[in-house]
Amino acid sequence: MRGLTWRDVARHVLRNPLSLSGLIIIILLILLAVLAPFIAPYDPFATDPLQKLQPPSTKHLMGTDGLGRDILSRVLYGTRISLWIAILILVTAGIFGTIVGIVAGYAGGFLDNILMRITDIFMAFPRLILAMAIAAALGPSLTNVVIAISFGAWTVFARLARSRAIAVREEDFVEAARALGAGNLRILFKHILPMALSPVIVQATLSMGGIILTAAGLGFLGFGAQPPTPEWGVMVSDGRNFMPHGWWVSTFPGLAIMITVLGFNLLGDGIRDILDPRMR
Amino acid sequence: MFAYIVKRLAWMIFVIWGVMTITFFIARVIPADPIAAILGPQAPPEAIEKERARWGLDKPIYIQYIRYIAGIFRGDLGVSLRTRRPVLEDIKQFFPATIELAISALFIGVILGIGLGVISAVKSGRPIDHLSRIFAIVGLSMPAFWLGLLLLLVFYYTLNLLPGPGQLPYYLPRPPRVTGFLLIDSILAHNWTALKSYLLHLIMPAFTLGWLSTASITRITRSSMLEVMREEYIKTARMKGLRETVVIMKHAFKNALLPVITVIGIRMASLLEGAVLTETVFAWPGLGRYATHSFLSIDFNAVVGTAMLMALLYSFCNLVVDILYAYLNPRIRYV
Numbered sequence: 001m002r003g004l005t006w007r008d009v010a011r012h013v014l015r016n017p018l019s020l021s022g023l024i025i026i027i028l029l030i031l032l033a034v035l036a037p038f039i040a041p042y043d044p045f046a047t048d049p050l051q052k053l054q055p056p057s058t059k060h061l062m063g064t065d066g067l068g069r070d071i072l073s074r075v076l077y078g079t080r081i082s083l084w085i086a087i088l089i090l091v092t093a094g095i096f097g098t099i100v101g102i103v104a105g106y107a108g109g110f111l112d113n114i115l116m117r118i119t120d121i122f123m124a125f126p127r128l129i130l131a132m133a134i135a136a137a138l139g140p141s142l143t144n145v146v147i148a149i150s151f152g153a154w155t156v157f158a159r160l161a162r163s164r165a166i167a168v169r170e171e172d173f174v175e176a177a178r179a180l181g182a183g184n185l186r187i188l189f190k191h192i193l194p195m196a197l198s199p200v201i202v203q204a205t206l207s208m209g210g211i212i213l214t215a216a217g218l219g220f221l222g223f224g225a226q227p228p229t230p231e232w233g234v235m236v237s238d239g240r241n242f243m244p245h246g247w248w249v250s251t252f253p254g255l256a257i258m259i260t261v262l263g264f265n266l267l268g269d270g271i272r273d274i275l276d277p278r279m280r
Numbered sequence: 281m282f283a284y285i286v287k288r289l290a291w292m293i294f295v296i297w298g299v300m301t302i303t304f305f306i307a308r309v310i311p312a313d314p315i316a317a318i319l320g321p322q323a324p325p326e327a328i329e330k331e332r333a334r335w336g337l338d339k340p341i342y343i344q345y346i347r348y349i350a351g352i353f354r355g356d357l358g359v360s361l362r363t364r365r366p367v368l369e370d371i372k373q374f375f376p377a378t379i380e381l382a383i384s385a386l387f388i389g390v391i392l393g394i395g396l397g398v399i400s401a402v403k404s405g406r407p408i409d410h411l412s413r414i415f416a417i418v419g420l421s422m423p424a425f426w427l428g429l430l431l432l433l434v435f436y437y438t439l440n441l442l443p444g445p446g447q448l449p450y451y452l453p454r455p456p457r458v459t460g461f462l463l464i465d466s467i468l469a470h471n472w473t474a475l476k477s478y479l480l481h482l483i484m485p486a487f488t489l490g491w492l493s494t495a496s497i498t499r500i501t502r503s504s505m506l507e508v509m510r511e512e513y514i515k516t517a518r519m520k521g522l523r524e525t526v527v528i529m530k531h532a533f534k535n536a537l538l539p540v541i542t543v544i545g546i547r548m549a550s551l552l553e554g555a556v557l558t559e560t561v562f563a564w565p566g567l568g569r570y571a572t573h574s575f576l577s578i579d580f581n582a583v584v585g586t587a588m589l590m591a592l593l594y595s596f597c598n599l600v601v602d603i604l605y606a607y608l609n610p611r612i613r614y615v
Contacts, residue, residue, distance in 0.1 A: 121302065126550065126552050213421075213423055222572075243432065247433050254423060258426070265421050
């Protein structure tokens with residue numbers, strides 16, 4: 001982020017058709033998530049035995065599932081769940097990772113060594129496997145999905161924040177603050193943290209797609225949200241029972257996952273291009 | 281170079297120990313009680329106590345930990361609560377299927393990914409470049425488990441061109457188990473029917489698992505090629521009058537390989553993750569499916585064993601990449 005302001009980033013994103021389309025997808029998804037109760041044609045939990053496994057029609061645009069629930073309504077409510085989980089994970093992992101990172105980078109020496117070795121150990125896990133282990137141990141639920149994925153996701157932020165903290169720690173304004181008698185905690189949170197924040201936020205945008213995929217994967221495998229929660233991964237998994245005749249049951253929730261992740265990937269790509277022009 | 285490798289190996293051992301310790305504590309400090317789950321809700325407390333003692337769960341956690349570590353040095357990962365067999369035996373049984381799947385997937389990813397990436401870079405800005413870029417970004421956004429289901433829906437259920445889930449149809453007996461690799465075993469048994477059927481069964485899972493790798497290898501190959509092709513020596517090669525194919529393959533591609541190798545290594549490691557999902561979709565009897573079942577039934581010995589193995593493989597892949605990288609780019613070693 002050296003020499004780039006948020007305004008530059010915004011200008012680049014708006015100019016690049018790919019990242020602009022990503023941004024539009026994301027804004028639409030957020031709108032859908034917020035408005036879900038108003039635009040969903042049916043109650044996402046309402047079962048109707050007479051309407052079970054109806055193919056897509058004007059009455060049920062995405063068809064109905066094995067219990068006669070309207071899939072469109074469930075997919076719409078699923079937008080809320082997926083975005084909300086991803087945001088919670090990024091906030092949890094982002095805050096934790098950033099604190100570890102700036103403490104390590106600012107303190108240096110022994111503490112830095114210990115913290116970074118722990119980070120390395122967590123990085124040695126394939127993320128999904130670590131999340132599966134933790135979700136299994138804690139029991140499957142949405143809250144535990146957030147905890148489980150955060151366990152693997154914080155490391156990126158820790159490394160990033162650390163490198164920023166190391167870069168900033170020798171700057172004049174930190175020296176000045178110290179000379180004025182500011183304590184370590186004050187320097188950390190008042191002076192170093194703000195400098196580490198923008199790369200962390202950018203990284204969070206870049207991580208969003210992967211996190212949504214991991215969360216959906218956990219749901220699909222049975223470690224995440226449990227039925228009847230209208231979570232996309234759970235819905236795709238549910239649709240396996242109705243293959244091949246009820247193809248719509250897993251197709252539409254899967255499509256929703258793909259479009260959401262695509263939106264974040266497109267936006268993330270645009271941002272990465274700005275930061276690393278060689279990738280263009 | 282040698283010192284570098286030794287240093288990295290020692291480091292890896294430390295990481296593996298850390299991973300094992302973490303998984304051990306995750307698996308033991310769980311709120312759910314696996315013994316109660318096995319014996320059912322009606323089990324009398326004495327029976328539960330007895331069973332706990334039998335598994336060594338009545339001892340303090342640090343004793344369990346020391347015992348576990350000691351066991352590892354004897355090649356003993358404990359007994360699976362679910363399959364009632366040594367975890368190591370289970371791993372030996374399920375691992376070959378995953379290796380075969382992962383290697384096929386990587387093969388697809390490397391061939392398709394490098395091919396598409398090079399074409400895309402050479403025809404940069406043309407329709408084919410746009411197409412392959414769109415493919416790459418859509419590919420990276422697609423959940424593997426959903427792709428697998430779509431493939432099954434189209435090629436198995438609808439068109440019936442390819443066989444469905446599993447490795448062999450139920451009516452074909454499995455060739456005698458020699459190596460555990462079905463591919464090798466069926467060749468050893470001269471069982472060509474099984475071999476053909478197995479290869480057909482392998483196509484969709486391998487493609488599903490390879491898809492993500494294809495997408496990311498395409499991207500990195502393209503950008504790395506583009507960067508190299510702007511270099512002066514490419515201009516020189518062209519001005520010498522070399523044929524364009526020679527310029528591209530010999531001068532550009534070779535030098536563009538370094539980042540590509542890194543990404544291939546990263547993909548190799550993450551194939552394990554993908555295998556968990558792919559194997560679930562295709563009922564593939566591999567380690568990923570074993571891990572899923574063990575994790576879901578809180579079979580803690582199996583959880584720690586598989587998690588440790590996966591972390592080991594993951595770190596090993598990363599180590600190989602680092603060593604290759606250091607070998608190809610000597611500047612790294614001294615940093």
